Amino acid sequence: MELGDLLRPLLRGWTIPLLLFTVGYTLVYLPQIEKELDEGCSLLPDTHFVLYSKRVVTTQGIGPYSVEVEGERIVSVTKRSEAPKSLPGKPRVLDYGNAVIMPGLIDTHVHLNEPGRVEWEGFLTGTMAAAAGGITAVVDMPLNSRPTITTKEHLENKIKASKGKIFIDVGFWGGLVPEYAHNATVLEDLLDAGALGLKSFMCPSGINDFPATTAKDIQASLPVLAKYGRPILVHQEVVDPPADPAHLMQGEPVSNARSYQRYLNSRPISWETEAVRQLMEVAKDTRSGGVADGAHVHVVHLSDATNTLSIIKEAKAEGSSVTVETCAHYLAFAAEDIPEGATQYKCAPPIRDSRNRELLWKALLDGEIDMITSDHSPSTIDLKLLEEGDFLKAWGGISGIQFSLPATWTHGSARGMSIEQMSNWWSAAPAKLANLPRKGTLEFGKDADIVVWDPEASFVIDGHYPIYFKNKVTAYMGHKYSGKVITTFVRGRQVFEEGLHSPKACGSPIHPVV
Numbered sequence: 186m187e188l189g190d191l192l193r194p195l196l197r198g199w200t201i202p203l204l205l206f207t208v209g210y211t212l213v214y215l216p217q218i219e220k221e222l223d224e225g226c227s228l229l230p231d232t233h234f235v236l237y238s239k240r241v242v243t244t245q246g247i248g249p250y251s252v253e254v255e256g257e258r259i260v261s262v263t264k265r266s267e268a269p270k271s272l273p274g275k276p277r278v279l280d281y282g283n284a285v286i287m288p289g290l291i292d293t294h295v296h297l298n299e300p301g302r303v304e305w306e307g308f309l310t311g312t313m314a315a316a317a318g319g320i321t322a323v324v325d326m327p328l329n330s331r332p333t334i335t336t337k338e339h340l341e342n343k344i345k346a347s348k349g350k351i352f353i354d355v356g357f358w359g360g361l362v363p364e365y366a367h368n369a370t371v372l373e374d375l376l377d378a379g380a381l382g383l384k385s386f387m388c389p390s391g392i393n394d395f396p397a398t399t400a401k402d403i404q405a406s407l408p409v410l411a412k413y414g415r416p417i418l419v420h421q422e423v424v425d426p427p428a429d430p431a432h433l434m435q436g437e438p439v440s441n442a443r444s445y446q447r448y449l450n451s452r453p454i455s456w457e458t459e460a461v462r463q464l465m466e467v468a469k470d471t472r473s474g475g476v477a478d479g480a481h482v483h484v485v486h487l488s489d490a491t492n493t494l495s496i497i498k499e500a501k502a503e504g505s506s507v508t509v510e511t512c513a514h515y516l517a518f519a520a521e522d523i524p525e526g527a528t529q530y531k532c533a534p535p536i537r538d539s540r541n542r543e544l545l546w547k548a549l550l551d552g553e554i555d556m557i558t559s560d561h562s563p564s565t566i567d568l569k570l571l572e573e574g575d576f577l578k579a580w581g582g583i584s585g586i587q588f589s590l591p592a593t594w595t596h597g598s599a600r601g602m603s604i605e606q607m608s609n610w611w612s613a614a615p616a617k618l619a620n621l622p623r624k625g626t627l628e629f630g631k632d633a634d635i636v637v638w639d640p641e642a643s644f645v646i647d648g649h650y651p652i653y654f655k656n657k658v659t660a661y662m663g664h665k666y667s668g669k670v671i672t673t674f675v676r677g678r679q680v681f682e683e684g685l686h687s688p689k690a691c692g693s694p695i696h697p698v699v
């Protein structure tokens with residue numbers, strides 16, 4: 186008698202119980218485990234629910250819609266004049282009345298600084314602030330974490346460090362530095378490891394381990410990026426003319442260092458214009474049939490709209506694959522209003538005068554600037570030198586990720602911006618830049634990344650206002666804004682509601698679509 190013959194009668198009696206066990210395990214027990222894993226990820230117990238309001242931003246326009254969410258996705262977007270009824274056995278209906286329901290904001294320019302400079306910021310605090318500001322995804326810059334993210338190993342290490350610490354989804358830009366700019370293998374490894382694109386500086390970055398690239402270095406990276414269809418983002422300042430060394434952190438003490446105008450003069454418009462001129466020259470390679478057809482050049486944080494923008498406009502018109510962002514702080518503040526010694530307003534390129542601010546707004550409304558970011562670039566409070574108020578030596582970087590939505594709305598609505606335009610600059614356009622096809626709009630099948638906010642509610646950011654980023658120094662302090670975030674959903678999980686975050690941080694690292 187063989188073993189099989191022995192087992193056969195045994196198995197015969199066991200077949201049905203075994204089958205039942207397997208089916209039960211798969212249908213009941215496994216989902217239970219998944220649910221437990223997910224427990225604490227959402228403030229809402231439901232995994233199937235409907236959001237309703239009179240002002241939902243859809244691809245068909247803004248109006249009364251219900252948005253049905255099941256699991257991590259949007260499963261329907263339906264126009265209807267009244268909220269559906271909450272009935273037993275049916276998905277719960279969350280009726281937000283006249284509030285705005287909009288795709289979550291995507292901020293493609295943030296410095297979370299972890300690992301390495303966690304005293305400046307970190308995954309946990311940075312993404313808590315983002316969630317409270319209605320941001321559902323960010324793309325993190327390769328600096329100022331330490332080490333900077335210039336190799337595959339560094340990126341893998343960073344992705345590991347984010348585990349269990351992100352409340353929203355986080356993608357990563359890799360860093361382009363002179364050392365590897367001409368080394369296709371290192372760049373390909375970095376892109377294979379998950380960098381959504383590359384980022385480089387055309388001037389000193391403020392930290393020693395992220396040196397500046399020349400236009401030639403950038404040009405060398407473009408064919409590699411073309412192969413992957415990914416962008417390079419460039420900090421568009423070159424030290425030209427090199428007349429004033431005062432902006433350098435280690436410079437000799439100079440008189441008038443508390444004067445904002447003094448700082449502004451130290452980083453003239455010509456720095457931006459010349460960098461963009463050089464950059465648009467190499468961006469010609471991205472044109473159809475060019476050696477870098479498939480790559481894309483993105484100008485970050487445009488501050489100057491007087492001389493620089495026309496060069497970008499021309500490059501676009503001539504067929505180069507180019508986009509440009511500006512930041513919420515350039516749209517919210519003006520040099521004339523910055524008090525002496527108020528280094529919380531120091532950033533690079535600098536905030537310019539109010540006439541320039543109006544030109545930035547005009548360029549956005551005319552479609553010449555593609556999108557907005559926060560360039561949330563915090564440091565420890567001591568590096569801001571608030572007591573000395575020394576603009577020349579203080580860390581250059583504004584913390585503001587939590588206030589991007591209200592600042593943009595307050596200043597934009599005063600200039601005729603619509604909610605849909607804002608949504609385009611803060612969600613659809615950045616989703617396109619980072620190539621996140623599942624994000625950026627409220628549509629069937631997309632990630633349920635959603636912000637609900639009240640455009641009419643206003644508030645003052647004062648000492649009592651809950652600020653979630655680590656070092657609570659911000660240019661937005663003391664200002665009044667309208668546009669209050671009510672709640673934020675990330676892939677169907679309610680991660681923030683009225684001052685409360687979900688108990689667990691269940692955001693995911695974003696991997697490139699291949």
Ligand SMILES: NC(=O)N[C@H]1NC(=O)NC1=O
Pocket residue numbers: 296328329390391392420531532533534560562581582583
């Ligand atoms: N290193 C760094 O984050 N620099 C940023 N800060 C800023 O104001 N502009 C920048 O590029």
Ligand SMILES: [Zn+2]
Pocket residue numbers: 420485486533534
């Ligand atoms: Zn920059």
Ligand SMILES: [Zn+2]
Pocket residue numbers: 294296326560562
């Ligand atoms: Zn930056």
